[in-house]
Amino acid sequence: MAEILFELGLMLVALVAAATIAHWLGQSVIPFYVVSGMVMNPFVLGRVEYAPLSGYAIELQAYITLLAELGIVFLLFFLGLEFSLDRLFDSSEKIGKSGALDLVVNLPAGVLIGLALGWSLLEAFVLGGIVYISSSAVITKSLIDLGWIANDEAGPMLGTLVFEDLFIAFYLAVLSAVLLGGGELATIAVDVGVAIAFLFVLVSAVHFGSEYFGRFLDTGSEEMFVLRAVAITVFVAGFALTIGVSEAVAAFFIGMGFSGTDHLHDLERRLIPLRDLFAAVFFFWIGLRTDPSVFPAVAGIIVLLVLVTTPTKLLTGFLSGRIYGLDDRRSVRVGCGMVTRGEFSLIIAAIAADAVVGGAVLTEIVPAVAVGYVLVMSVLGTTFMQYSGLFERFVVDNRSAATAD
Amino acid sequence: MTVYESDLPGVGKKFEIELDDETTLVVVIHNTGKRELFRREGDEDSVKLFELSDRMARQIGTILEGAYFQPIATDTTETMLDDDSLLEWIKVTESSELVGRTLGELEFRSETGASIVSIQRDEGTESNPGPETVIEADDTLIVLGTREACRRVESLAGSDMSVEADAEEDDT
Numbered sequence: 001m002a003e004i005l006f007e008l009g010l011m012l013v014a015l016v017a018a019a020t021i022a023h024w025l026g027q028s029v030i031p032f033y034v035v036s037g038m039v040m041n042p043f044v045l046g047r048v049e050y051a052p053l054s055g056y057a058i059e060l061q062a063y064i065t066l067l068a069e070l071g072i073v074f075l076l077f078f079l080g081l082e083f084s085l086d087r088l089f090d091s092s093e094k095i096g097k098s099g100a101l102d103l104v105v106n107l108p109a110g111v112l113i114g115l116a117l118g119w120s121l122l123e124a125f126v127l128g129g130i131v132y133i134s135s136s137a138v139i140t141k142s143l144i145d146l147g148w149i150a151n152d153e154a155g156p157m158l159g160t161l162v163f164e165d166l167f168i169a170f171y172l173a174v175l176s177a178v179l180l181g182g183g184e185l186a187t188i189a190v191d192v193g194v195a196i197a198f199l200f201v202l203v204s205a206v207h208f209g210s211e212y213f214g215r216f217l218d219t220g221s222e223e224m225f226v227l228r229a230v231a232i233t234v235f236v237a238g239f240a241l242t243i244g245v246s247e248a249v250a251a252f253f254i255g256m257g258f259s260g261t262d263h264l265h266d267l268e269r270r271l272i273p274l275r276d277l278f279a280a281v282f283f284f285w286i287g288l289r290t291d292p293s294v295f296p297a298v299a300g301i302i303v304l305l306v307l308v309t310t311p312t313k314l315l316t317g318f319l320s321g322r323i324y325g326l327d328d329r330r331s332v333r334v335g336c337g338m339v340t341r342g343e344f345s346l347i348i349a350a351i352a353a354d355a356v357v358g359g360a361v362l363t364e365i366v367p368a369v370a371v372g373y374v375l376v377m378s379v380l381g382t383t384f385m386q387y388s389g390l391f392e393r394f395v396v397d398n399r400s401a402a403t404a405d
Numbered sequence: 406m407t408v409y410e411s412d413l414p415g416v417g418k419k420f421e422i423e424l425d426d427e428t429t430l431v432v433v434i435h436n437t438g439k440r441e442l443f444r445r446e447g448d449e450d451s452v453k454l455f456e457l458s459d460r461m462a463r464q465i466g467t468i469l470e471g472a473y474f475q476p477i478a479t480d481t482t483e484t485m486l487d488d489d490s491l492l493e494w495i496k497v498t499e500s501s502e503l504v505g506r507t508l509g510e511l512e513f514r515s516e517t518g519a520s521i522v523s524i525q526r527d528e529g530t531e532s533n534p535g536p537e538t539v540i541e542a543d544d545t546l547i548v549l550g551t552r553e554a555c556r557r558v559e560s561l562a563g564s565d566m567s568v569e570a571d572a573e574e575d576d577t
Contacts, residue, residue: 082415082436140415149416150431150443150451158414268436327448 007058014040015280026386028138030342031378033280034371037287044292060288064281069247071282072347073237074275076248079136079165080255081267091159098156098320099163102313102338107132109312113305122178123361126352129175130370131309133168135342136161137279138378142337142385153330156320157337168344169252173199175348176246179355179362188357195245202236202250206257214261226270229258248347279343286346286371289353294368301365302372310380313338328399329392336388340381345374438462492522492547493555499542501563509536517557519550 018036022029038044046057058064110131114124139157143149148157173195181191206213216232219225233254240250258267295302317338321331349370355362384391409421417435424430431443431451438459443451457465467473497503503511514520523532525545531538540546548558 078415136415144416144435147441147443147451147453149413149433150419150441150445150453154413154419155411158416162414265436265438269438272437 004061004063007061008063010056011040011058011064011281011284015284019280026382028135028141028340028342028378028382029280030135030138030283031375033283034287034290034346034375037284038290038292039287040284041288041290043290058288060285064285064288067278067281068285069282070234071275071278071280071285072248072350073233073251074271074278075137075282075343075347076169076251077233077255078268078272078275080169080252080257081259081264083162083165083252083256083259094156094324095159095163098160098316098323099167101319101323102160102164102316103132103167105312105316106309109309110305113301113308117301119361120358122358123366126175126179126348126362126366127305127369129168129171129348130345130366130373131305131341133164133341133344133348134161134313134338135340135344135378135381136165138340138342138382139337142340142382146385148333148337148385151330152324152326153321153333153337156324156326156334157317159324160317160320160338169249172246172347172351173249176249176351177244179351179357181244181356191244194243195249198240198243198245199249199253202253202257206253206260210257210260213257214263217258217261217263217267222270225263225266229263229267229271230274246351283343283346286350290368290371294364295372298365298369298372301369302376305369305373306376306380310339310377329396332392332395333385333388336384336391337381339377339384341374341377345370345377489551490549491552491555492549493558494525495546495548495555495559495562497540497542497544497546498563501540501542501561503540503561503563504542505539507537507539508534511540517550517561518554519548519558522547522549 014036015033018032019029022032040056040058042057042059044057046054048054107128110128111121111124113131114127115121117124119127139161143154143157148154174192177191177195178188181188217225217228219228233251236254237247237251241247258264314335317335318331320338321334324334326334349367352362352370353364353367407423411419411421413419413433415436417433417437420432420434422430422432427447429445431445433441433443435441440457440459440462442454442456444454445451508521521534523530524534524538524540525547526541526543546558546562548555550558
């Protein structure tokens with residue numbers, strides 16, 4: 001149908017406009033993608049009084065959801081692809097310490113806020129995940145843009161992200177089994193059991209079968225290569241979903257399976273464009289299903305989260321820098337860098353929105369809070385990194401003043 | 406020369422090369438193939454020098470290696486220790502009379518006046534080889550001695566010229 005193609009084109013044009021503005025402002029593209037989706041949705045553009053314009057509003061349709069789903073799958077696939085257990089074990093002590101510190105401060109911070117709001121433990125646990133996980137995509141991009149990648153502060157930042165990524169894989173597995181399975185405690189237990197069993201099979205396949213993963217891609221032709229890689233990823237992720245296991249986590253482990261093969265660089269080179277395209281649609285889709293008129297109702301929660309979880313990340317980031325033996329100045333940078341939240345918080349929110357257990361808190365309030373929170377934190381985090389000099393001077397001056405006394 | 410190599414998860418690899426006490430050259434190789442070069446003075450921030458595409462980096466790397474132009478006559482790989490002794494890398498050809506014989510049989514040191522510091526072969530480097538060590542074809546002998554002693558080893562090893570730079574690279 002011609003209309004669908006036109007609508008897809010319209011969506012892509014909106015994304016291009018969003019990306020252009022983001023680059024122009026020196027910001028990450030993620031919040032701008034989300035806002036572009038929000039602007040184009042029936043709640044905003046659809047309510048414009050001027051009929052010819054409101055006709056261009058994009059309805060949430062199955063095909064957009066499908067493309068967004070592919071965005072999630074590819075985001076996690078790449079996370080797995082770039083994740084290496086060897087790397088984790090190589091510097092396991094430092095990564096373990098800074099990662100554990102990050103976890104025991106930031107996750108409970110979100111959980112406690114949730115409980116303080118009178119939410120159930122499950123709802124609070126979802127909120128904890130949303131505020132815990134920093135944005136690998138935005139932070140890594142900023143590291144490269146600012147040239148910090150060549151400095152020592154890159155070590156603790158990327159190390160902590162590796163820890164978070166591994167944790168979030170298990171977190172998502174448990175969360176989606178609980179939220180999407182629904183029902184009695186017994187059913188939930190079975191769902192979690194199935195999820196863990198399936199993941200165990202996948203992990204064993206990854207561990208023992210890396211040779212087969214490699215051979216599967218040993219094909220002379222370029223089209224076959226891309227087709228095979230995408231086919232196995234989408235097939236396994238889709239199958240996982242049919243048995244109630246998180247597709248994102250399945251994709252993560254498939255990516256991990258390929259990370260040990262000789263094809264790592266080819267996969268990165270050829271599939272990154274796919275990931276970037278589908279991920280953009282994912283962020284658009286998040287915006288598309290968000291009615292901005294809900295923000296006033298949750299603004300208080302968002303402000304509270306920002307006020308509490310910005311300092312906690314600054315603190316744990318700073319201490320991670322110290323664990324890596326960095327000086328005050330560079331440790332402050334690590335703190336500034338870790339503030340950004342992004343894609344994973346939104347993935348958690350998307351799972352919550354589809355939850356069959358719990359009530360309106362999970363399906364309405366949590367997603368709205370997450371979108372608002374990510375919009376603030378991604379801009380705030382990127383800005384902190386750009387102007388980290390101010391924080392550095394503040395901390396270093398205070399420290400030297402303290403020693404002078 | 407010390408090169409520090411570290412992984413950058415999700416980005417690629419980083420190599421840090423100490424140029425002198427103060428200055429470090431940082432090379433970031435992205436998974437996409439892009440290379441970025443930075444210069445860092447002491448504790449200062451790294452300053453980006455330039456970036457190269459994968460193709461350009463390879464081309465420039467070959468130029469730096471001296472593949473197109475050797476600035477001085479370096480047809481032998483040698484390191485002068487003082488005025489009359491030097492360290493030389495010498496490749497053993499298949500037809501050499503040394504092949505298949507032990508250092509003991511050859512009475513290597515008294516015959517040539519040079520000592521073998523170590524032997525590089527495919528499977529690794531044997532440091533400080535003893536009299537029972539057998540010389541094989543394609544070995545690279547790292548020899549210490551006077552210029553004349555080294556020439557004698559060269560003629561026994563059957564190579565007119567010593568190995569070029571590739572042997573030395575393994576060492577860095």
